Amino acid sequence: MKPYFTLSLPQRGKAAVLFFISFLVLTGCSQENAMQTSAPVPAVSVYSVQAKPIGFARDFVARTESSKEAGIKARVEGELIARHFEEGRVVEKGQLLFEIDPASYKASLNQAQAELESKRSVAERAKRNLKRGQEVSKKGFISQSDLDKLIAEDLQAKAAVAAAESALEKAELNLSYTKISAPFKGRIGKVAFNVGNIVGPSVEELAHIQVTDPMYVNFQVEESEFISYLQERNGSDEPRNVPFDITLKLPNNKFYDKPGQLVFADTQVESGTGTIELRAQFDNPKGIVLPGLFVTLFIESKEKQSLALVPQSAVQSGQQGKSVLIVDNENKVIQRFVTLGRRIDAMWVVEAGLEENERIVIEGLQKVRSGVEVKPVEKVVDPVTGTVSDLVK
16 A cells, blocks of 8 residues: 655655754744743842932142241351250240350340440530530630530430440340241241251251141132132122132042131232132141142032932943933833033932932943843942942841
8 A cells, every 4th residue: 555645865854854943943942931931130239319419519629838837047147056846846926946056146235235335425425515615605715616526526426326226236136036936826847957057047947837727728710710700799809708618628539627718819810821829728727738738629509409429330331421220110220321410529420310219220230231120239339439338227
């Protein structure tokens, strides 16, 4: 009996190939379904966006300067015989700092005193002679020329007394200069000369004293910015009581804990740079801010608006701009483009694109993409350091 149909060898080969392909397809689909069923939902760290009142701000490279300083110099020449302070310490106004050997200046003072006494004696004799001459001249016992001579001698004697008095004052002043005192309260620096050295007006300063409380911070602004500032204040250039918060970031990237105030604006534009010199003042009771530091000065408007802050680690950059990954109420990931403002420590200010309490991915960004379901794990972020830690409930 013949079969209903037969397969030739080529037809049998084709059937085998089709059967094998069908087997692979079915097997692959089965494996894919199994993978989709068994793949776990990825866990990602999320941060609930927080907002805070933030004003318009600008930052400037600035440099600190002592509010008062003076070089301590010798005003007379002589041997330095004593130092009465410790380097780097605060000294009081009028405190004795140095002593120069006073011996020669005491001798000069004694000589000036003796010279003055001698001149006064001569002047007294000339005065008496003139008085007698005037009395006898009325009786005709002395010629007019002799009387004129007595008048001249009296005037010369008085002038000699005045010169001797000036010499005495100078000698007293020079003697006082052998004791060098602090002109004001401040911190005194390193001493340039040791006891035993010869010092005087022609040599460099003995030490330098500075007032560091308060401390000045000098910076420059563009002329256009300064003009806008004046226009906002109706032309008033009075620097105090400006509508800004002024803060200072130190070289260790930490903010100084005292607020500042604007105390000076220059009266003209620097022609070479097109900028205006300004000065802020900060209280410095602990002496933390030293003169000569390069710092960052922040000026922020007191008129503030609530803006979101996000960790720097959450922000992604692409051809279309900056974006973050949002986790919605269904735990699905959504890419959101944002407009960033300035950076505050480890956080970016978001000017547009985010609302407070929205959840953004801060760790595990490489494991997810838009549209993927995730398992969000709430974290907290230190706004200063950016350190991520577990949320304590």
